[in-house]
Amino acid sequence: TQLLEQSPQFLSIQEGENLTVYCNSSSVFSSLQWYRQEPGEGPVLLVTVVTGGEVKKLKRLTFQFGDARKDSSLHITAAQTGDTGLYLCAGAGGSGGYQKVTFGTGTKLQVIP
Amino acid sequence: EPEVTQTPSHQVTQMGQEVILRCVPISNHLYFYWYRQILGQKVEFLVSFYNNEISEKSEIFDDQFSVERPDGSNFTLKIRSTKLEDSAMYFCASRGTNYGYTFGSGTRLTVV
Incomplete structure (x- = not known):
């Protein structure tokens, strides 16, 4: 079973601060995805990284x-209140093109104004 | 932007009843999935579906569960005899030839 541990589980910071969320596993993944999930909604894909060492930037977010x-x-620079939410990493693995994703435990971020 | 549509958004059913959760994946996607999320827990894989057959399923996906793509557009998850512990958010997802998955907004299933 592939397990993904995220840290920290909860993070409360002031607006303008920087933060980093970590996603760790003992398994190798063909790709790693980051999602953001709002309460009562499905996960929304932020980014997919595929190559070892790859860095991707999405405005103030660096993966x-x-x-x-x-x-x-996942590093967020100068956090804003709109960044508040649940961040999930998910690893894709398995053979064949139908690779499922295994979700991490999640990091709940609260940005205080 | 294309989206995955799930219906109903909320379903309440009595224990032992059958439920069918419906999903309309993105039209040119090839791979389809069901995941579930029990309140306060992480999102768990149930089943993947490709080329009109199940390609992988988890331990959760026992004989009470089945999936079907009856008409080339809908993708359904059936639970034959619901149990209290089946109460959860069920998410459908689809994927094309790239790595990105698109998830629906989910169906909240409450078994009473």
Whole structure:
């Protein structure tokens, strides 16, 4: 069973601060995805990283895939109240094109004005 | 932007009853999935479906569960005899040839 651990589980910061969320596993993934989920809604894909060491930027969000494709991080610069939400990492693995994703435990972020 | 549509948004059913959860994936996607999320817990994989057959299923997806793509557009999840512990949000997802998954907004199933 592939497990993805996220840390921290909860994070409360002031607006304008920077933060990093980590996603770690002992398994190798073919790709790693980051989602944001609002209460009562489905996960919404933010980014997919595929290559070990890959870095992707989405405005103030920077995503990195570990060299060994077992871990990833999400860094938010100058957090805003609109960044508040549940952030999920998800690893895709398995053979064949139908690869399922395994979700991490989630990081609940609260940005205080 | 294309989206995955799920109906109903909320279903209440009595224990032992059959329920069918419906999904309309993105039209040119090839891979289809059902996931569930029990309140306060993480999103769990149930089943993947490709080329009109199940390609992988989890331990949760026992004989009480089945999936079907009856008409080339809908993708359904059936639970034959619901149990209290089946209460959860059920998410449908689809994927094309790239890595990105698109999830629906979910169906909240409450078994009483």
